Amino acid sequence: MPAETVLQLLPTAAVLVDADDRVRLANGAALGMGIVHGTSIAVAELAQLVRAARRTSTTRVLELSLDSGGFPRRTLAVGARAQPLEDGEVALVVDDLTESRRVEAVRRDFVANVGHEIKTPVGALTLLTEAALGAGDDPDAVHHFLTRMQHEAQRLSRLVQELLDLSRLQGGEAPAETVDVAVDDVVEEAVDRARNAAEAKHIDIVRGGDSGLVVSGKESQLVTALCNLLDNAVAYSSEGTQIAVGVHARDQAVEIAVKDQGVGIADVDQERIFERFYRVDPARSRATGGTGLGLAIAKHIVSNHGGEIAVWSRPGAGSTFTIRLPAEAP
Numbered sequence: 379m380p381a382e383t384v385l386q387l388l389p390t391a392a393v394l395v396d397a398d399d400r401v402r403l404a405n406g407a408a409l410g411m412g413i414v415h416g417t418s419i420a421v422a423e424l425a426q427l428v429r430a431a432r433r434t435s436t437t438r439v440l441e442l443s444l445d446s447g448g449f450p451r452r453t454l455a456v457g458a459r460a461q462p463l464e465d466g467e468v469a470l471v472v473d474d475l476t477e478s479r480r481v482e483a484v485r486r487d488f489v490a491n492v493g494h495e496i497k498t499p500v501g502a503l504t505l506l507t508e509a510a511l512g513a514g515d516d517p518d519a520v521h522h523f524l525t526r527m528q529h530e531a532q533r534l535s536r537l538v539q540e541l542l543d544l545s546r547l548q549g550g551e552a553p554a555e556t557v558d559v560a561v562d563d564v565v566e567e568a569v570d571r572a573r574n575a576a577e578a579k580h581i582d583i584v585r586g587g588d589s590g591l592v593v594s595g596k597e598s599q600l601v602t603a604l605c606n607l608l609d610n611a612v613a614y615s616s617e618g619t620q621i622a623v624g625v626h627a628r629d630q631a632v633e634i635a636v637k638d639q640g641v642g643i644a645d646v647d648q649e650r651i652f653e654r655f656y657r658v659d660p661a662r663s664r665a666t667g668g669t670g671l672g673l674a675i676a677k678h679i680v681s682n683h684g685g686e687i688a689v690w691s692r693p694g695a696g697s698t699f700t701i702r703l704p705a706e707a708p
């Protein structure tokens with residue numbers, strides 16, 4: 379029967395229960411969620427929901443969590459709806475809400491984090507304004523406070539810009555109008571942008587490896603990703619050290635590695651540095667003006683390009699960040 383075939387294909391669990399609480403029909407999703415066992419409803423709350431709908435002749439809804447049993451153990455957040463039909467029959471549909479609940483939670487965290495990050499520079503601006511007003515007849519002091527206000531304002535606008543970039547990238551769609559991009563150009567542009575900061579710390583950036591490689595995507599985004607890695611390499615290294623940018627063709631991929639001789643990253647932090655706003659040492663990062671978004675942005679760009687980003691690091695010995703992208707025939 380075509381209707382039953384359609385039911386089988388639905389991601390929503392659908393169950394038909396007769397007047398004696400026997401399951402007459404259950405689709406694949408219902409079995410997958412463990413709602414039905416043999417000819418009965420296996421979850422007590424759902425069985426009650428069905429009886430309540432029949433008894434009151436009204437639609438009943440309920441949200442609950444289901445333990446799928448098995449291994450690995452999964453807990454599902456589901457929304458159930460029991461609809462009375464004729465002759466004591468009841469239709470039960472159950473939607474898996476786990477993913478949307480997870481997304482909501484991420485969004486809530488994100489808003490809280492953003493609020494916190496914006497509060498800091500705004501609070502600083504307020505204090506500095508008061509200080510500048512209070513220092514009315516001391517031009518040196520006024521100049522000092524204004525300089526710091528400028529610094530905080532720049533930080534704030536950089537933060538907002540990064541957030542905008544990130545939300546655009548998180549659309550997840552592959553970059554529109556992908557074109558062939560010469561990896562040499564990406565490296566050249568990114569190194570060029572990092573040069574000022576590097577020179578200020580007497581850090582040498584050397585380039586090596588293969589040339590003439592091509593990837594597919596958006597050049598400006600790839601430059602941003604590599605730039606964020608270079609910015610970090612400069613920010614988290616001491617004066618007079620060296621940074622190496624190496625490009626290599628490996629299997630069907632192009633690897634761009636940024637290797638520094640900086641402070642390095644402990645194992646526990648390596649798992650988290652790609653999260654938004656995660657900073658190993660917030661105090662130190664604040665001094666360098668970091669917001670903890672650079673790597674999150676780099677990761678999104680790389681994954682939107684069908685690639686991946688990896689880190690190798692040891693505290694005291696330095697770090698190597700590697701971007702791997704699918705290679706195009708040159």
Ligand SMILES: Nc1ncnc2c1ncn2[C@@H]1O[C@H](COP(=O)(O)OP(=O)(O)OP(=O)(O)O)[C@@H](O)[C@H]1O
Pocket residue numbers: 606610611613614638640641642643651652656657658659663667668669670671672673674697
């Ligand atoms: N090359 C590196 N060497 C040592 N630590 C690093 C390196 N790259 C990143 N980290 C650590 O990872 C954290 C996250 O990096 P990320 O680039 O995402 O943020 P950020 O540099 O703090 O701020 P920004 O948003 O300005 O880039 C940093 O705060 C730093 O602690």
Ligand SMILES: [Mg+2]
Pocket residue numbers: 606609610668670671672673
């Ligand atoms: Mg950074």
